[in-house]
Each structure stands twice: as C-alpha cells, then as structure tokens.
Amino acid sequence: MNGWITQLRKGLVELAVLNILAAGENYGYEIVQRLQDIEELTVTESTVYPILSRLTSEGLLKVRVASSPQGPPRRYFSLTVIGRHRLREMNDYWDELNASLVTLRVERERRQA
Amino acid sequence: MNGWITQLRKGLVELAVLNILAAGENYGYEIVQRLQDIEELTVTESTVYPILSRLTSEGLLKVRVASSPQGPPRRYFSLTVIGRHRLREMNDYWDELNASLVTLRVERERRQA
DNA sequence: AAGGACTACTATGTAGCGCGTAGTATGTAA
DNA sequence: TTACATACTACGCGCTACATAGTAGTCCTT
Numbered sequence: 001m002n003g004w005i006t007q008l009r010k011g012l013v014e015l016a017v018l019n020i021l022a023a024g025e026n027y028g029y030e031i032v033q034r035l036q037d038i039e040e041l042t043v044t045e046s047t048v049y050p051i052l053s054r055l056t057s058e059g060l061l062k063v064r065v066a067s068s069p070q071g072p073p074r075r076y077f078s079l080t081v082i083g084r085h086r087l088r089e090m091n092d093y094w095d096e097l098n099a100s101l102v103t104l105r106v107e108r109e110r111r112q113a
Numbered sequence: 114m115n116g117w118i119t120q121l122r123k124g125l126v127e128l129a130v131l132n133i134l135a136a137g138e139n140y141g142y143e144i145v146q147r148l149q150d151i152e153e154l155t156v157t158e159s160t161v162y163p164i165l166s167r168l169t170s171e172g173l174l175k176v177r178v179a180s181s182p183q184g185p186p187r188r189y190f191s192l193t194v195i196g197r198h199r200l201r202e203m204n205d206y207w208d209e210l211n212a213s214l215v216t217l218r219v220e221r222e223r224r225q226a
Numbered sequence: 227a228a229g230g231a232c233t234a235c236t237a238t239g240t241a242g243c244g245c246g247t248a249g250t251a252t253g254t255a256a
Numbered sequence: 257t258t259a260c261a262t263a264c265t266a267c268g269c270g271c272t273a274c275a276t277a278g279t280a281g282t283c284c285t286t
C-alpha cells in the first residue's frame with residue numbers, strides 16, 4: 001500500500017494546500033501542521049515548501065512577509081484571483097473523478113448482486 | 114490543469130483497473146476501452162499494460178491466455194485472493210481521503226459563511 | 227551573554243507512475 | 257495480398273512526493 005499511497009497523493013497535496021489557503025492566508029510551517037492533523041494527508045516540510053514555491057511562480061499564490069512573534073519572519077501565502085478560479089476547477093474535477101470511481105464500483109456491485 | 118491532472122491520476126488508474134477486474138476477468142485492450150468511456154479516466158495502452166504487468170508480478174492479478182475470435186490471443190486478467198483483499202483496502206483508503214478533502218472544503222465554507 | 231529550544235525555511239537527490247511515441251504480430255475479410 | 261481491426265510490447269521523459277540534511281532567526285533561561 002505504501003508506495004501506492006505516495007503515488008495517489010500526487011497532485012492531491014497541492015489541492016489540499018490550496019483548499020487550506022482558501023480559508024485565508026497562511027504560512028508554510030502552519031500549513032504543514034494543519035495537514036499533519038489529517039491522517040491521510042500527513043506530510044513534511046520538504047513536500048509543502050516546494051509546492052508553495054511552485055504555486056507562487058505559477059501565479060496562483062501571492063506572498064506577504066511579516067515578522068513572527070517567535071522565530072524568523074513568516075512568509076504568508078494567499079490565493080490570487082487566478083488561484084481562486086483554478087481551485088474551483090480543481091475541486092470540480094476532483095468531484096467528477098470521485099463520482100466516476102464510485103460508479104465503477106457500483107456497477108460491479110450491481111452485477112454481482 | 115493538464116499537468117496537474119496527469120499527477121492526480123497517479124495511483125488512480127491502477128485503482129480503476131482493479132475495480133474493473135473486480136467485476137470479472139478481462140483483457141488489456143478491453144480494459145483500455147472501458148476506461149475510455151469514462152471521460153476523467155481516458156488512458157492509452159501505454160498506461161494500462163504496464164499496470165497489468167506490475168500488478169501481476171505483485172501477485173494481485175493472475176493471467177489466463179485464450180484465443181480471440183479476431184486477432185492475436187488475449188491475456189485475460191483476474192484478481193487473486195490477495196488482489197481482492199488489497200482492492201478493498203485501497204477503496205477504503207480512497208474513501209477516507211475523499212472525506213478528508215471534503216472536510217477541508219467544508220471548514221472553509223463554514224468560516225466564510 | 228551564551229547556550230539551548232523552538233520556529234521557519236532551504237537544498238539536493240531519488241523513486242515511481244502516467245504518458246507520448248513508435249513498433250510488432252495475429253487473424254479476418256475483400 | 258493487401259488492407260484493417262485487434263492485441264500487445266518497448267523505450268524514454270517529466271513531474272511530484274519524500275527522505276535527509278542543513279541554515280538561520282528569535283526567545284528564554286541561567
């Protein structure tokens with residue numbers, strides 16, 4: 001299962017990050033910890049930071065630097081207009097994909113019933 | 114979106130193939146066409162055949178060769194006991210993953226409402 | 227004022243899968 | 257015998273998650 005799960009997550013962590021940011025701006029370290037809370041999406045910094053960089057350079061995120069109450073300054077990320085639009089498309093696509101898969105399963109169950 | 118979709122499919126095509134085979138034995142070419150019918154899962158032979166080989170060498174599938182009414186002999190794949198068990202685990206994991214993602218989205222909608 | 231602890235981010239290399247592209251071989255029908 | 261649909265094989269690339277390791281800023285304690 002392990003290797004499969006790694007593969008399955010491809011693209012998904014990105015979607016999760018965008019969904020987190022849809023709730024409001026956030027910084028890398030905190031995003032990592034929010035994802036840690038979701039068992040199926042547990043990730044490390046080495047997964048999240050590259051994603052944030054990539055999404056920023058693609059114009060889906062914008063950055064704001066602000067000092068932290070403790071530690072080095074934080075880089076707050078938030079969705080751009082393009083990012084918000086893209087997220088909607090991605091969520092829609094995800095839903096369709098899920099529906100297709102469920103259909104595949106249901107067809108089988110029907111055939112076996 | 115295109116690149117993202119390619120990434121998102123990783124692991125997913127495998128799951129779809131297993132679900133198709135759960136309905137009964139089938140051969141590569143036909144599986145490809147069944148997947149073509151599902152818009153979100155359209156794939157080519159170069160995606161499906163490697164998956165079938167891999168799953169077979171992992172012991173999740175077994176093969177039976179039978180002549181085709183037209184063209185070269187077909188290699189019929191079907192789930193082994195291990196494969197059936199694994200598929201159940203994978204479907205469960207998928208459902209949890211989907212639920213987690215939906216939760217992330219719902220949290221946001223609530224916060225914004 | 228110096229050490230440690232926590233915070234926040236950076237750097238680098240690897241594995242694995244989907245996919246593009248191309249090619250091979252079998253059998254039927256005209 | 258050539259055309260066509262069927263069925264499968266071979267090879268290489270691009271991208272993402274992830275492991276591992278390292279850097280640096282700020283606070284607290286003694």
